[in-house]
Each structure stands twice: as C-alpha cells, then as structure tokens.
Amino acid sequence: MGASGWSYYVAYQPDLQVALDGLRRQVFETGDYWWAVPYEYGKSAADFPNRPMTEAELWADESVQESGTHSILDMSRILADGEEPGYGTIQPVIEAEAIEYLGTRKLTRSHVEAIEPLANRSWFGRCAVLHDADGNPSEIYFWGSSGD
Template sequence: MGASQWRYTVVHRDDVGAALRQLRQEVYDRGEYYRESPDVDLDLTEEEFRAGLDPREDDDGLTEAIIEDWRERRRRPVPVDPDTLVAAQPHSGTHSIIDMVNGVSHRPGFATVSPLTSEELINAFGRTTPSADQVEEWMKAGGSPRERWVGSYVISYHDGRPGHIHFHGYSGD
C-alpha cells in the first residue's frame, strides 16, 4: 500500500503533548484512519485452521511457521482506543496521526512528532514565525522532508502570538 501523508491543525495550546493526545483520540473517534480488513481465519479454532493447511506443502517446517503467525495475530488486542488500534495492526499502521504513539520529542524519532528547527523554519517560510496560511500551503506541498513514521509540528502565528499547531507526517505501510 505504501505510506500516506497526513496533516492536522489544532488551536494552539502550550502543552503540545496534550494537543497530540487529544488529536489522536479525536481522529480515532471519528474513524479517520486506515483499518485492516477483518481476517476470517482468526474466527477459526486452531484445529480448524490446521485442517485448512495442506500437509504436503510443509517444506522445512513452513506449516508450523504459518500456525505461529496465526497465533500471534490472534493475540493482538481488539481496538478500543488509538493505542490498541496501533497494536492490533502493527505492520500496516493507521496512515494517520494515530501512528505517533511515542508522543512529542525535541528531535525527530520513530513514531514521534518534533518541531522544525529554526533553520528548517527559515528555509521553509523565510522566518521562524510563519502564518497559518504559510504552514497550510507548506503541508499541502508535501511538508517536512522527514522519513516515514517521523512526524513534525509547526506553530503558526497571528498578530505575533501563537495561533495553531500544525501536525504533519507520513506513516503506514
């Protein structure tokens, strides 16, 4: 499937981590994320699943590897919130801000959002206090050149005061 770009804008608050947590919950509640299709094999008992495998195709223990993978998938949680959703589909992700399970960091890192540096802000906007319109255009044009699963955020300004927090990134496989 490949990664998906996501971008969100929320009203500024001093606690970016709290803003991120609230946004992740809101996106989950609205259902605005990728959800893997139900796997009907997981409704089977292990005996039923084993019966569907062809023992003639068991080269080098392949059948046991298939069964162990099936067991691992059955152990995944049923999604009831953003974190259990990510745990339920660890290989695909949600293709949304929900994938930023490690919160906010000062530096770019896996499954986190971090601010652009002053240099990155100047390169992108010509100043360190961009307007909301500038940030929105930047995000629409592709935003941060960070790797997949590494999000960013930018605080935009209105009349010299923080106005919004803009979250941007790419995630999902």
C-alpha cells in the first residue's frame, strides 16, 4: 500500500502535546483512519461498526502495528527543541526554520504549501503554529506521512 500523507488543522493552544493528544482522540473517535484488520482500501475505520473501541485495542493487533493507520494516530509525541526526529514523532517548525525558508517569524495558512516539504520522510510528522492577520497564534497545522 505504501505510506499515506495526512494533514490536520486544530485550534491554537500553547501546549502542542495537548493539541496532538486532542487531535488523536478526535481522529480515533470519528474513525477517520485506515484500519488494517479488514484490509479494505478506500475505506476508513468509520465504515466498520466492529472497529476497536479503544486505542489499546487498536494497537494490540499485529496488522495495525505493522501497517499503521495512515493518520495522526501513528504519531505519539511532540519532540522537544533539539531532539532528534524519530519514528512516530512530530517536530515543530521553529522560528529559525520559518525565517530560513520563508523569511518570516510568523507563519500563516498562506505558508502551508511552502512548509509541507519539511516533513520529508515516512512515519514522521511536523507541526506549525499558524497566525491570523493580526499576528496572533490562531491554529496549529499537523502534517506528515505514515503507514505501510
């Protein structure tokens, strides 16, 4: 099947891990992920009333562990500044990157296309705080790719 790209916008909140945890909860509860057990392409877990009712139940299945969910559920934590990116992690775009790549400290939705290449490997994600027209943080953009 190969990896799938995914992206999400969530309301801004200063703790990126709390934002990630809330997004993961929402994606799981709505079934907006690929479930490896029925192995049906083009369908989400929401299409199956017998899908797992807890994340522990979902991840207990070896098929899911190997194939992932092709969603934010495959990401577990936000990296700290200077921490090396790894499997299942989200690395925030830092101010220095924003300045280097886009010449600005405050990213907006208009910058999303330009920053997407920063998530350049599978089973890895990025996030960026996006700002409104007045320069205030307004949302967080999560993107990356995962799954096999």
